[in-house]
Amino acid sequence: MPETLAHNIKAFIEDRFQTKRDTLDKEYEKERAKAVSSESADDVEAQYATKREKLTQDFTLSNWLDSAAKRAAQISMVTHAVKFTHSSAKGTNILASDLGHDVRYLDTASLPFPAVDAVGNAAALDVARLLQLTDDNGQSLLEYLKRDDITPLKDLTHSDTQLSEWASGLKQALQDATPSSHSLSKQVYFPIGNAEYHLLAPLFSSSLSQALYQEVTHSRFSQDMVAAREARKKQRYHDKPVVAYPNLALTIAGGSKPQNVSQLNSGRGGRNYLFSTRPPQWQAQLKAPVMSGNIFTHPEVRYATRMPIKQLTAFLIKVNQQHADSNVRIRNRVSQLVDETVDHIISKVAQWQQLPTGWSNNATELPLAQRRWLDPNHPQWDVHDDQWQQEIATMFGQWIVASVNHIANNELSLGAIEVTQWQDAFKQALQEIS
Template sequence: MAESLTKAIHHFIEDRYQTKREALDKDHEKERSQATTAQDIESVDVTFADKRDKLRSDFDASNWLDSAAKRASQISMATHAVKFTHSSAKGTNVLAADLGQDNRYLDTAVLQMPAIDAVGNAAALDVARLLQLSDDNGESLLDYLKLDDVSSLKVIAKNDTQLEEWRVGLKQALLDATPSSHTLAKQVYFPIADNEYHLLAPLYSSSLSQAIYQEINHSRFSQEMVAAREARKKQVPHSEPVVAYPNLAVTIAGGSKPQNVSQLNSGRGGRNYLFSTRPPEWQSQLKAPLTSDNIFTHPELRYATRFAIKRLVSFLIQVNQQERESNLAIRNKVKRLVDEVIDEVFAKVSQWQQLSLGWSDETNELPAAQCRWLDPNNPKWDQHDDQWLQDIAKAFGGWLVANVNHFAKDELSLGLVESNQWQEAFKQALWEIS
């Protein structure tokens, strides 16, 4: 496949020449339009003719590769780049291969064809693009250089000496003769013996970031996803599933000059996506109250109503201490506070009512009226029997009085009058929603 790669190299150099030539022609036209005399125009034409000749010479494939081989040492081809830690860090970048894979982790090793990044002098990033050119099999010039295979360059070279200079020079982008870290990089000194350490330098994976960036952008902007989301909006079938990544965070590497960090980072505009790693929210598994003999004393219901009952107790104690005569305002306030307790009871009971139909058949502890209330869709109930409403309301009234007396301690003591009043309030509320 050397021929297809050679062809790609020629096209790459020619495209760069045409871009430079167009820019030069624009500069020529601009300066020529500003010239005021024939002599000035001639001088401008001569100057730009020389520049065109030099440009054509510079972009002769052989000459351009001479320059590329000399500039390759100014960049590092990498999967992990130190400048993502700090844009002024100058440590070693790593082109990782054969890392070994652990399916428990989302890391660079899971990528079958990780994107190769380039770090270094931005003026030499064209060399990086040269190294990333590939043949019809998808093998890049970089891959061939790793094997010291320069057959794709042989037909361009004037002689074997020049070909060897290209091989040695271009491979400088793959090598770091003096691996090092930097004060602005992350560093961990790992002890291995007395006064002996390994220096660990965690590096950011630009290759993994690129894969995530491409996947998220595909889910957001690709024609397939746009069509799928439109189909979902219209509630019509579509062949593609809708893919979304919620709760994303974005970090910007390099600020206004992302090219100073790396080539891939520049292409991303400095954006690097982070998935949410918040811990899951605990959700208790709802269990049927099979062992309870009174649903009002169940721990979950007591917990759900504790604050509402304490507010009721606090107000009753306040009224009692002030020795105030009962009036409409006080009675209405008490009614609202009792209604709050009833609302909390109903909210909790509604969860048990969502359990599978017939679950109450498995308990011998709960009274029949409470089973009817908590398992309302069980077909065994007599739908014309309303006695269960009275039984539930009576249990509520006694339970609420007992709780108020418990929390009030010696401050006050309620009895049958309040129990009867509250059971009627509960019965009315229960009737309205049943």
């Protein structure tokens, strides 16, 4: 109800005032402690008394909403933001509604309640949070203003003029009076005939990205999913299905400053997940590696890892020939190629892990730790024993170093240092998925 929203607005402003007041009090205590005389202490007291008085005036309900109405033009409430294309791009952002929906596609219109993002001056993002305050029915101030309903603001002033100024000012965050594109944004000139074109400006949906991010995060870290995965691991019943999203891609918007792109992007740390849209591929019947003596030398593993190991070897030979000192760029490239190798191995092993429990009884040539890894649900394993992870990590380190040395053909010789470094990377990967 509007009355609830009005109450929430008052509480929001009071909360912000208290936060600012606490910060100011801490600054005062620090300056007061530095005072070396009664005169300097009096100066500090007078200075901060003035600041407290100004802060109190700024955060009276009427004054703060006056300021918010004036600052609203510095932000845009959006579902689609141009800065996801390039963080320096300018131009029109869109608060989309009534887009129409095709059930064949996952898009913003698929969301029953799409999250609304905010872009613009970071100093005015408190106005965005004001607009996102809701009543007890979940209706935000933003939604009230979109339908020209200013009821929640009526109880906060007795002046019709002020009420009108608040409404018109806050609405500036909902619209762009001068739609435009920008040289750093995406643009498509679509021909409509007679040498005429429509200029199309594809925009990234932050609302859809937020929904995907929340769904993926829930599937990975929520208590329900953690409990469900633990139950599956122990072959126990759980009333929740295990949900996972394989083959995810990740893009980072904004680099080290995701807040420069948008408010929601900042909350995601710049991370935006992309689902795989590759068509299904035919897979041959999976055969258990019962005749293998070391899973790392299995033909399918060697085939899956051939490219990153070749690239790793070529890169290390080049660095060695140039007598280059180790630096961040070199270490990052080596780490990336080792991680790619690890990913390929774990992906391949995951297929064997889905075979019927107990198949490893016939793999008598495989080391016990590898059988434990490849046949994880076998009841004979001690679930509290993690030593097998270290054994497998050591085998991986020795294998990848031997593989690089073999391909290098005396142009390079790696040793115990690399074995230790790369086995640690493999062990960490095992622990993350166990």
